[in-house]
Each structure stands twice: as C-alpha cells, then as structure tokens.
Amino acid sequence: MATLIRNARVRPDSWRLLEGPFDRLLIPAEDGLLPDLPAEPLIVPLALWLRRRDDLVERLPHVGLWLAADQDPQSAAADLPRFGVIAVRFGEFADGRGYSLARVLRERHGYRGELRAIGDVRRDQLYYLASCGFDAFVLPDDEDPRGALAALTDFSDAYQSSVARPSPLFRRRLSGACA
C-alpha cells in the first residue's frame, strides 16, 4: 500500500486520489443513471464534488476533496468540515499558492481534518508546509519519506503567526512560551 507522512509519521495510505479525466463519472448511462463511483475511500476533484454532491454526500466522511492551487474552496465551504481529508495539489513545488490556500482552509474556513499536500511536494518544503497547516504529505516516489521526516524539525521556532503556532513569537516571548 502507498505510504504518506501523516502527523510526523510514515503511515499507509488508504485513500484513492481521483485524478485525470473523470468525465465518464458524469455521463449518465442508458438507464439515465450516473455510473457507480469506485467503492474505496475517494479523494475527488472539486468539479466532481460540485456536480455529484448528492451521490457523494452519502459517503461522507469517506470522501475527500482535492483542490488545485488556483481553486477557491468557497463553493464547497459549507461541506468542508465533513470531508475526511482535503488535499491541495502542487503542480510544481515552487508555486506557492498552496501555502496561502492551506491557511485559508484552516483559519478562514476552520477546517480541522487532515490537510494533505500532494503533487510536487518535496522534503525541503515540508517545514513551511506544516507551518501553514498541512499535516499530511504524499511525497513523489523518488523522495524517501523516512528521510524527509527530519525536515519537519528543521527549525525549533519561528517569528510569524502561523497555523502551527497561531501566536507569533513576539506574543510568546512575553509569556515565556517559546521553544
């Protein structure tokens, strides 16, 4: 089974990511019914969620949602708390939109479930990704997840307010709660 980093551990991953063309899942068969969705826990793209919400909603919380870096979660805002997982896809690691998107999901929409980074996600970005609210990371095949774990502790503290540490260093200095 595939693995991922979740909560700073390497774990098996039971979710199936529905990527690529999914149009066939939107075309009714001759009997007028939409095709069955795959049975396993599924992470579906936003467009599929919006089109087949009623079919998918029965599977909550065994359905997850994935967003591209340029997508806004607003259209699914009311459902976000119920997803078993939300994934943000990095087309390339140097595209930083996903960092802001993660903060918006966590801080604006109050999403508390698993937030995973997928796509071009590499060891040297893990610390910042975790700071912005990701708690799960699916690394490409050429990255060893066990070796990458160390990156999560690259820094013992940070100046900014973030999802990982909402209180910025300047507030924690006052209370003596710094690392």
Next chain:
Amino acid sequence: MYLYDEIDQRIVDERVRQYRDQTRRYLAGTLSEDAFRPLRLQNGLYIQRHAPMLRIAIPYGLLASYQLRKLATIARRYDRGYGHFSTRQNLQLNWVRLEDVPDILGDLATVQMHAIQTSGNCIRNITTDHFAGVAPDEIVDPLVWCEVLRQWSALNPEFAYLPRKFKIAVNGSREDRAATRVHDVGLHAVRGSGGETGFRVSVGGGLGRTPMIGHVIREFLPWQHLLTYLDAILRVYNRHGRRDNKYRARVKFLVKERGAPEFAHEIDAEWTHLKGGPATLIPEEVERIAARFVRPAYEALPARGAELEARLSTDAGFARWHGRNVHPHKVAGYAAVTVSLKRPGSAPGDVTAAEMDALAVLADRYSHGELRVTHEQNLILADVRQRDLAALWGELRALGLAVPNIGLLTNIVACPGGDFCSLANARSIPVAEAIRERFEDLDYVHDIGPLDLNISGCMNSCGHHHVGHIGILGVDKDGSEWYQISIGGSQGEHASLGKVIGPSFAQDEVADVIERLIACYLAHRDGDAERFVDTVARIGISPFKEYVYGNAHQERSRAPRQLAAA
C-alpha cells in the same frame, strides 16, 4: 545596531544547518539542480558568469564594525579580497565556491549576519533611509520598524514561493531617501493627528523592464496593523499574481491589471479576516526591539565649534569635502559622513578587505562602531562629532576614500554589469570608469552641481537607471553592447522615470554623450541653483536631443570634444 537574543541567534544557526545539509545532498547528487535552485537563491547564492555570487544581507543597511571585520575576513578567505556593495544595501562576493557557502554562512552567523532571502521569489532585504535615526527631518525612526519587518519576513512560511521577488522599503523622514515609490511596497512612516505612528502605504512600484511608480492605497495605517495588512497584500499577491510569465509576475502588474482602487479593495477584503488577529503588533514588542538597539550615548556638544568654522574658512579641500560628504545630524554637535566608494580605478561600490578593516577602525574611533550602507553604494559614518571631522577627513584621505562627490555626477551608481553578471547585456563598470575619467576635474563636477547618474547593464535595472537624472542602460543589439540613454528621472517622494533621448550608443561614445548633455544643461540652466533634472523638467528633452544628435550625422568621425566652459 539590533542585537540578537538567543532565539534570533538559534533561528539563524538552524538556517545554516539546514542549508549545509541541502548543499551536501546537492553535491551528493540526491538533490536535483531544479530542486536546489530556489533553496540556494533564498540563501543568497546565484550562479554567475565566472563563479557563484553570494549576496549577504545587511538588514536595512546597518552594519557594526565587528561585522565589517568579519566580512573582510570572509572576503580574504573565500573570495578574492574584496566585496561589492549593491544598490539594495547588501554586500556581494563575486568569486565564492558553492561548497564553501555553508561555512561562510556559519561564519556570518557568529556576528549575527545571514544571507536569508537576498534572492529568490520571496520577501527580500528590507531597505530604508541611510540616515535613519539621525536625520534632522525625521518624523519616525524607521529602524525599529525595519527590524519588526525583518523578523516578520525572515523564513515566513507562507510567502517563500511568491510569483516573483518582493521588495519593501521604509522611510521615516519628510524627504524620501528610501525610494519607497519604486518598491513593491513602500512604507512611509507618518504621525497621526494625535501623534501616533502610522504608515502611508504604496504598492506596485518597481523598476525593471517595465518601471512603474507605486500607488498609495492607504494614507494612514496605524502601526498595530502593519503586519496583518502586509499579510493581506502578500496573500492576495501570492494567490493572484501571474505565474505564467516571469516578466509580468511582479505585484505592479497585478495592481495595474486590477487598477489601484480595486486592488486596494481586494486587500481590504482579505484584511478583514486578519485584522485584529494574533499578528497584530503590541507595544511591548516595539519597546522590546527598540531596547535591543544599541544607540550612541550622545554628548552635549555645541552646535558648531569655532575650530570647525576656522578650518572650513581656511582649508578649501576640507570645506569642499564638508560641503558634499558631511550631512546634518539631529543631535547638536554631530554630523553624518558619507565615505565615497566612487573613486578612480575602482568599480562603484567595490571595497577591498584592507579597506573594510580600515573603515571598521574608523567606525570604532569616530562613529560608535557603526556604519550604514547606502542604496547609492557608499558607506556612512552616521554619528561623528563635528570636532572630529577634520581628523576623520585626514584619515579618509589617506585611504583614498575622501572623494568629495556625493550627489554629484561622479557619484555613479552602477550594477556589476556584464563583467560579472550573467543576466547583463552590457558592461557597466568600464562605462562608469570612462565617465569618471572624462569628468576628472572636480571643479567642473562641482560647478555642474547635483546630478544622479545611474548605470544598469540590463533591463533588470539593478543600477536604477530609470530614476537617474541621467540613466544609462546596456542593451544588446545583434550580439554587441549598446547603451541607451535617458534623462529626467528622479528618486524620492516625487519620483519620476527618465525619458529615452533616442537611438543608443557604442561604449566609447557614452562619455561624449554625457558631456554633450552637460553642455546643453550649462547653456540652458537658469542660474546655479537649477539642477540638471530641473532644467530637463523645464525645457523638455528636445534641446538635449539636439545637442546629442544634432550634428551627429556629419561628424560621426567625432570632432574634438567641446568641453563647456565651466
């Protein structure tokens, strides 16, 4: 000088350790070139024409003498014994080895320095007025705010992979000496009606191949909201700035596309989610940072000593240097002194390791052990007792660092250009040297009066040619180096962009062209008080074009140059 506490120090140390491991993996072949590139850039390392170039951050241009000594040691040990001060108040080493960089960063960390985010698509070194804290026209001391922003921007997890680089400048005086209007964000510190500190915020300024002047989107941002408001700007930019074309990726294009009012509206909408949140600044933090700045204990001195007056009236050389390179100070009996790094035989902004050591001694002896780097590539001793000026002048003269040309034509600002930079279309340094040689006569240069001359080797505009009274831009035409000349640019609160005078010139023609522009100015100026740039504004560029191109067709072979009578 802001002194790190143990957490500041630990964060910088951990950054060195992180980068050491990244370099090790790159050299071992387990980290690809593509994956390594942004990591090394965000640690200051470019791959240049001859060798990697390391850009060391000098946060808001403030430098302690012990740090300068360390830079000298590093320049000797890892480079060729010199460094180059850039227009962004940083120091560049042009000949380092990639595998040595972790050790260099480790050495820098021992004196509370780093190279964090001096390159890459992230928030860059915060810059400010080089007279911050000592300027008589100061409204708010920007240094504390610069350090607040250094900490907020350093290793900021959300904004490390922006569409493009992001530059912030802070100014706190009436006069804008930080060029805030040509930065992605300009913060102009002001006082509210009750005396409280706030910032006028401009956004979308920048030079580069499409220069633009920033738009003010908020007249008064109370200081408590500084970080949340910047978070809002950066987040909107991070999410919506263009990423498909790096020449259209700076925030100025987003501002232009949306229109400044709509952009401001978008920022406000984002800000409503952040305003009042945990990143809202508190007075304790501002006081804590202010208290960690080591400030000079000024003596009570007379405003102007008789000794200095006497020297000024009897020593013309001293008086000339005093007139150009000595600046007023907010404390009576003190002055700020510019050490000109624009001298014969040396590229603008270049300093040798021996000079760094000597300047560190002078900083200790005359200016509380501190120096500042200016965006015009000079150094400043900011807290000199007026009664020491003559002695300091003598020592600087002995070092060849007392050229009295600040604000004048030979105070040329120039990027490293094609001699070093792999982006450049043309060389900058030989052009600067040719102009300096042509205007060697100091009397003549003083008669010409205030003039900013800026040279960039390419459209990236590191030499800020757009805002030079005379701007020179290296362009590539069919594989050879040409120079396009513009006039009428200016920096500061009323920043303007220069206009191109016409077709470009070969390298050996540039000094002649500058001479003709000056001749035109001298013929048209309305008295000594009218600066070159004022004359351009008054009469337009046509007369200048006439002087430069008028007879050009007949005498391409170049008649003996006509030096205007000074």
